[in-house]
Amino acid sequence: MAPETFWRPGLATPIGAAREWCLQAKCGPCDRVTAYRLAELADVHGARLTVSEIVSRLRCKLCQAEPTTAELVSENAGRSGHFKTVPLPI
Ligand SMILES: [Zn+2]
Numbered sequence: 001m002a003p004e005t006f007w008r009p010g011l012a013t014p015i016g017a018a019r020e021w022c023l024q025a026k027c028g029p030c031d032r033v034t035a036y037r038l039a040e041l042a043d044v045h046g047a048r049l050t051v052s053e054i055v056s057r058l059r060c061k062l063c064q065a066e067p068t069t070a071e072l073v074s075e076n077a078g079r080s081g082h083f084k085t086v087p088l089p090i
Pocket residue numbers: 027028029030031032060061062063064065
């Protein structure tokens with residue numbers, strides 16, 4: 001079994017290097033959470049775009065507001081069964 005990795009992406013991580021992570025952004029006014037797969041964002045926008053650049057481009061589809069919170073969530077639960085999350089400063 002492969003050893004569990006403790007590496008976590010951050011704002012400066014190119015999205016192509018964290019393809020198995022999702023970006024979850026919440027719109028405060030709408031109380032609505034939208035999840036984006038980094039693999040899909042990398043295919044559409046380019047793998048070299050950083051997490052920070054993606055977050056700065058995010059807008060709510062309903063009200064066009066910038067997200068109030070954003071976090072990265074691993075698509076694969078670790079051995080503990082917990083999904084890894086990385087809160088992002090906005
Ligand atoms: Zn909204």
